[in-house]
Amino acid sequence: MTTRIPIIMPQLGESIAEATIINLLISVGDQVGADQDVMEVETNKATMNVSSPCPGKVQQLLANLNESYPVGAVLGYLEVNVEDARRLGLERPAPDPNAASHAGDGNGEKGHEPERKTVQPTIRSLPVPAHAAGASYMSPRMKARMAELGLHAADLSGLPGSGAAGRVTIQDFEKFLARLEQHKLTDASSMRVAVADAMRRSWTRPLATVALPCSFDNMLAHRKVTQPKMGPALYALRALAVALSENSAPAGRLIGSKIVHPASIDVGFAVEAADGVLVPVLRNADARPLRELAVRYNELVELARQRRLPKDATGGSIATVTNFGTFGLTWATPIPLPEQTLVLGLGAGRKVPFWDEKRTQFVPIMEANLTLSFDHRVLDGGAAGRLVGRVAELLQTPEKL
Amino acid sequence: MSITYLEAIREAQAKALADDDRVFIYGQDVGAFGGAFKATKNLAAQFPGRVFDAPISEDAIVGAAIGAAIDGMRPIIEMQFADFSTPGLNQILNHAATLYWRTRVPCPITVRLPSGGTSGSGPFHSQSMEAIYAHYPGLIVMTPATVEDAYSMLLEAVSIDDPVIFCEHKYLYYHLKAAALPTEAMPVGKARVARAGRDLTIVAYSAMVHEALAAAEELATEGVEIEVVDLRSIKPLDTDTVMASVARTGRLLCVGEAWPWGGVTSEVLARVATEGFNLLDAPPQRLNAKDTPIPYHPDLWSVHRPTARSIAAAARNVLRS
Numbered sequence: 001m002t003t004r005i006p007i008i009m010p011q012l013g014e015s016i017a018e019a020t021i022i023n024l025l026i027s028v029g030d031q032v033g034a035d036q037d038v039m040e041v042e043t044n045k046a047t048m049n050v051s052s053p054c055p056g057k058v059q060q061l062l063a064n065l066n067e068s069y070p071v072g073a074v075l076g077y078l079e080v081n082v083e084d085a086r087r088l089g090l091e092r093p094a095p096d097p098n099a100a101s102h103a104g105d106g107n108g109e110k111g112h113e114p115e116r117k118t119v120q121p122t123i124r125s126l127p128v129p130a131h132a133a134g135a136s137y138m139s140p141r142m143k144a145r146m147a148e149l150g151l152h153a154a155d156l157s158g159l160p161g162s163g164a165a166g167r168v169t170i171q172d173f174e175k176f177l178a179r180l181e182q183h184k185l186t187d188a189s190s191m192r193v194a195v196a197d198a199m200r201r202s203w204t205r206p207l208a209t210v211a212l213p214c215s216f217d218n219m220l221a222h223r224k225v226t227q228p229k230m231g232p233a234l235y236a237l238r239a240l241a242v243a244l245s246e247n248s249a250p251a252g253r254l255i256g257s258k259i260v261h262p263a264s265i266d267v268g269f270a271v272e273a274a275d276g277v278l279v280p281v282l283r284n285a286d287a288r289p290l291r292e293l294a295v296r297y298n299e300l301v302e303l304a305r306q307r308r309l310p311k312d313a314t315g316g317s318i319a320t321v322t323n324f325g326t327f328g329l330t331w332a333t334p335i336p337l338p339e340q341t342l343v344l345g346l347g348a349g350r351k352v353p354f355w356d357e358k359r360t361q362f363v364p365i366m367e368a369n370l371t372l373s374f375d376h377r378v379l380d381g382g383a384a385g386r387l388v389g390r391v392a393e394l395l396q397t398p399e400k401l
Numbered sequence: 402m403s404i405t406y407l408e409a410i411r412e413a414q415a416k417a418l419a420d421d422d423r424v425f426i427y428g429q430d431v432g433a434f435g436g437a438f439k440a441t442k443n444l445a446a447q448f449p450g451r452v453f454d455a456p457i458s459e460d461a462i463v464g465a466a467i468g469a470a471i472d473g474m475r476p477i478i479e480m481q482f483a484d485f486s487t488p489g490l491n492q493i494l495n496h497a498a499t500l501y502w503r504t505r506v507p508c509p510i511t512v513r514l515p516s517g518g519t520s521g522s523g524p525f526h527s528q529s530m531e532a533i534y535a536h537y538p539g540l541i542v543m544t545p546a547t548v549e550d551a552y553s554m555l556l557e558a559v560s561i562d563d564p565v566i567f568c569e570h571k572y573l574y575y576h577l578k579a580a581a582l583p584t585e586a587m588p589v590g591k592a593r594v595a596r597a598g599r600d601l602t603i604v605a606y607s608a609m610v611h612e613a614l615a616a617a618e619e620l621a622t623e624g625v626e627i628e629v630v631d632l633r634s635i636k637p638l639d640t641d642t643v644m645a646s647v648a649r650t651g652r653l654l655c656v657g658e659a660w661p662w663g664g665v666t667s668e669v670l671a672r673v674a675t676e677g678f679n680l681l682d683a684p685p686q687r688l689n690a691k692d693t694p695i696p697y698h699p700d701l702w703s704v705h706r707p708t709a710r711s712i713a714a715a716a717r718n719v720l721r722s
Contacts, residue, residue: 139651139681139682139683140678140679140680140681140682141651141679141680141681141682142682143679144679144680163683163721163722164721164722169651169682169683170651170682171600171651171682
């Protein structure tokens, strides 16, 4: 049994909304194989091919040479067997061919018709990001209005645009604002806004996270017999500082074609404060032993909670340690501060069985994840893995920290 | 009882002659013949000695009018076609426009320019000259689009002390009718919102106002609300009204029947882009006659100048961007 399926103008690239047919490689009646090129199309970026999704016979061609069609437009129909169509999720009854040729109407000479309607995905599951441009292009008026209201492009991420290539027009925007007013609105705290601003700037970079399960037994044992009391985050902070003192390159920042190495190993740690997070900094954490750091650490935690951090204890750090394990979380992907390349995370510890080679049996250990989120422009998974591995190693001998 | 754009111009001149002894009309065949388009029909008989024929010399006509104005008169002069005002350019631009600024003696002359195209009129009988005159400081340039404005603005042109270039559109002479002459008028220098809308501002003047309104009517059937601003006078240019409209709509299309190069549409776009950039939600666009001499053949002429259809197409482009 056969059925007919459409040949669709595929999504050819992130910012491509349409393409021009420059070569028809098939004619009606031709047999085509799976993935056979059937048309050559040209976008403003490159020349590409449209291929058939499965074997079949060309039943109808709707596309004209040298005309442009939007992504998702029906360019023709193939007669294929029903199983193939079903496998591809294309077994829907074909739309009326006349309607289809209309949808494909590019910049025709039909001056009176509203041309190029909004691109609609013709097929279920076809990724047609017709509205994907969103707030990526902003008109002068949009920019001025956003600045006036103190909004950022990220605030519009959920707003599909009706303008050219799916951009958000001023009318889309004003309607969006009007709709917002129907909701309950409360003011975000200045702390929330500051965190949002930092996160937005951080997010301009390609960030990645790696994780390594690590035994905390030695550290916890050491902690029991040491004064003053120190939290796992401080152990991890000191271990990270030592690891970075051996090789500071992973904490460097990429500016243009230069890696800017840190001048000193100043490491911050996240402290939850009302409606946000503060990051006090321990200066020269590589040069000061754990016990000395602990005194300052405890002072800074207290000051941070009161939101009274001194100036010299904020900013200028090269990495941050965050203990998301305190929330019971075992895994997270923290985001480095905008001026940092690294953030080391600690998950919640759990008793897990560990295969002891010497005793040839499972033994219970306290294990927690160490995560390292990093700017992938500066380092790769290998370097990140080596760094987090070195931190885990240092944590096994806490008395040396 | 209705009155045409042309009749309104005749009536305004009759009223000016009746109201003020200093007014006279001078031009080729304006007397017994009643003017090339009959804009002065019967006025010579009605006002003996005050409506008289000139030799075929635009230079001399303007020069004589300037002399009379210096002597306290308020002459109205008719060019048979705007195209033929060029032999009088030296008198208008170098003398009339600068007179007050050089001597503090005003130059209250009114130069009537039958302007714009009608089918089959070709390169010498279709031109729109407003941009050239607007370029020169010292001149007022009026471009009435309605019967009411043709009447009231011509009266105002005669009464003000500056030299006025009065661009009356030949296509509107017979086509455009109003029920009666107006009894009140907007001040010169104020633009008029001819149709209110919220999606796109079309700025036009003279005959193009009507093409723009027809385009707006067509686009209304597509669910688009166009605002049409009639500039009325292009000098002074009412930037405030244009800017306020763009503030409402965020989009601008400016239409002129004259050529594009250094014209009224480019001036409007330049002002909005420089003073109102942050009002724009889409690149501003303009539509003009094609940048070639005006063709004779009616088919060529109909695609040479903007029409309701080409305005609607341009508007769709602006709305899509």
